[in-house]
Amino acid sequence: MVGVTALLPMAIAVRVTQVPGAASAVCAAYLVPASVLALFQDTLAQPPLLLVPAMVFDAALWLLPAYARRLSAHLHAVVAGAVFGAAFGVLEPAFRLFLGGDPGTWTGPIVWIATIATGGACAVIAPVLSARGTAG
Numbered sequence: 001m002v003g004v005t006a007l008l009p010m011a012i013a014v015r016v017t018q019v020p021g022a023a024s025a026v027c028a029a030y031l032v033p034a035s036v037l038a039l040f041q042d043t044l045a046q047p048p049l050l051l052v053p054a055m056v057f058d059a060a061l062w063l064l065p066a067y068a069r070r071l072s073a074h075l076h077a078v079v080a081g082a083v084f085g086a087a088f089g090v091l092e093p094a095f096r097l098f099l100g101g102d103p104g105t106w107t108g109p110i111v112w113i114a115t116i117a118t119g120g121a122c123a124v125i126a127p128v129l130s131a132r133g134t135a136g
Contacts, residue, residue: 003088003118004125006050007081010057011126020062027054049095050088057084057126074127081126082119089115 009030010023027050034047060080068076093111 002048002092003053003085004121006048006053006088007057007084007122007125010054010084011081011128014058014061021058023058023061024051024054027051048088049091052091053084053087056087057081060084061126077127078123082123084126085119085122086115088122089118 006027010026013022013026016022031047031051038044038046057080060083061076064071064076064079065073071079089111093114
């Protein structure tokens with residue numbers, strides 16, 4: 001579950017800094033050096049496509065309270081985690097196919113199962129790690 005392990009440092013960064021954009025910044029801090037290394041070293045795999053899901057997580061965590069005031073802070077974090085997992089589950093298989101991955105590995109039902117599983121797992125992890133006052 002790359003999606004869950006990718007969400008952990010982002011959610012911790014949001015909890016520690018309590019600043020909008022912290023998840024995207026942590027993601028970029030990992031992706032830039034990893035991408036540069038993968039460009040120069042052919043044996044290294046490209047890092048996962050995490051920046052768009054991280055930006056979606058930030059947007060959901062920080063903008064959702066303005067539009068859904070009736071939800072508790074806990075539910076805001078659940079929604080943000082689920083949106084991160086769903087975005088990651090949809091984007092990552094297509095990115096792997098673009099990089100030359102085996103198309104037989106990522107069939108329709110497998111992608112949907114992976115997306116639902118990742119979204120559900122991230123929905124459980126995000127409220128545990130996100131700051132209490134962040135989403136409310």
